[in-house]
Amino acid sequence: MKTKLFEPFQLGSVTLKNRIVMAPMDMFCVEKEDGFVTDFHVHHYAARAMGQVGMIIVEATAVTPIGRISLNDLGVWSDDYIEGLTRIAKAIKDNGSVAAIQLNHAGRKSTVKEDIIAPSAVPFDENSKVPAEMTVEQIKETIQAFQDAAVRVKKAGFDVIQLHGAHGYLISQFLSPLANKREDEYGGTLENRFRFLRESIEAVKVVWNGPLMVRVSATDYLPEGATIEDHIQYAKWMKELGVDLVDVSSGGVALAKIDVFPGYQVPLSEQIKHGANVPTGTVGFITNGTQAEEILQKDQADLICLGRELLRDPYWAYRAALELGEEIEAPYQYKRGWVYPKKR
Template identity: 60%
Template sequence: MGERKLFTPYTIKNMTLKNRIIMAPMCMYSCYDKSGFVNDWHITHYTSRAVGQVGLVIVEATAVTAQGRISMQDLGIWSDDHISGLKKLVELNHMNNSKIGIQLNHAGRKADIEESIIAPSALEFSDAYQTPKEMTKEDIKATVGAFKEAARRADEAGFDLIELHAAHGYLINQFLSPLSNKRTDEYGGSLENRYRFLSEVIDAVKTVWKNKPIFVRVSATDHLEGGSTPDDHVYYAKKMKEQGIDLIDVSTGAVAPAKIDVFPGYQVPYADKIKHEADIATGAVGLILNGVQAEEILKNDRADLIIIARALLRNPYWAYDAAKELGITLEGPVQYQRGWNF
């Protein structure tokens, strides 16, 4: 039968995953009191996937400033008061033998909140959103500092990994894309200039997040004429590798409204391209539905990790089903052993 790569360990720096199955960060919009604090919903949601034998759980886009929330119900990491709840999430995942990361985010112009919002340029995402204020140099410096402080808090909470959200039309992505970045200073124009904000965020984060893995999620194409291209993201990925980023989590789209042809594995070719042309590890995401499909991606060296989103919403035990499809026995939690492998 041969080795099933999906269920082989994967080591990055000091973190070893028991398998290649990653839970993608997916916003839950469940802080109903607008405080940004972890509540019982988050504990149940994330711990269930650890019980289901996911190798790495990545917590949803978590706001580095209150102004940077996607919605008023987002999780937050802009205050030291958020640390204790996040630490509880970490402890429960570790108790169930899963590694856990957190995605740090600032929504920029895609913030649907009560406060005024900021972005690289004063261009609204759509008619449904506010027109943002163009960020000053002071705003940029303060936001880079907010990512740094968020990384410090993530470290204090005990997370194994940080993922920087540079995809899906949020602030870092807005700097990277020519559709949303019309600046004429050193943060706009050329690829090098559009990358500068992310470069500064990475450097700042690394001063407090030492010897632990960092992923970056990107939108490898905007799916729009005049937008970011896969070749642009090969350039960005090479820069990220030079700065010590460990893996690129490759998604696409959402910096501006676009029609996207969605089908199983539709984003995998972008992970494949960045992996081989930038010589950096990648994670594949995008309607990866079952274990056989995941195994093909890994065995054909199209990506290094499999990042599952909606399928894990439908089924916290996706890893169990994938193991059965691939003809292997997956060790389950002690509490479930009487019903696990039948």
């Protein structure tokens, strides 16, 4: 059987050898709270590349020190980070995968010791720090930080950039009426709430001509929050701006009850894919090859992003190939001992 899961995918100028993507997952493990890449990061991502994942999205990497989710996040706020990030990009590419990286600012969800900033002075919950409302100057500086980060990850050799617009971090805070109470041109209407992301995309594209993805939370799961309809419009605008793929997640802007079950976010991906006519990735409780293949065959997404299942099994792609009766390449160093799964 020729499956879609093992068909190549063209992401802008870059070809993925299959539709299997490692979702960004913060390992919260820098050693000295300094944002630097460790040996662990290099081995961790190389293992998934050897496991024949088509594209690896390196975890949320902070564009400014107060943009860190935690003190243990990777950083990219100065040129000092290029060397370590180069090690990760090289390890991924040397092992045949496409190297993507997620650029993030945590906004009001940052847990650093310093004062934090957000679109409005509204804390995430009663236990969270109250952020300072960003001045327009701070907005411009933060957009500049995303642009500077793009320059650095380009120097580090990454093939693809993902902007983190999901899970209630800064971009997502601007997009959601629950966190964005601004009365200036960055808040209020849908167009105004999109402005921070629009300007960030435009700024990145000045220095970056490779593929660009944005991860979004396509619903806040609350009546007053951002809805899937809002996100279909956001996705249309992103497409106009030259975003190559929208990676569709959900939730995280505010506490809400979410019913989680296998593939629970797939319908959100499907609605954005067809509503905005843009390629999408889907993520969330996808654990086996048959499930992944069904999503692709039903045209509900273009890419299958796996999080925890790839933590459990870096060689998930081999397992999925066996399950689907597909042929899969091995690292050339394995070739002498390699028999295609279906011939076993």
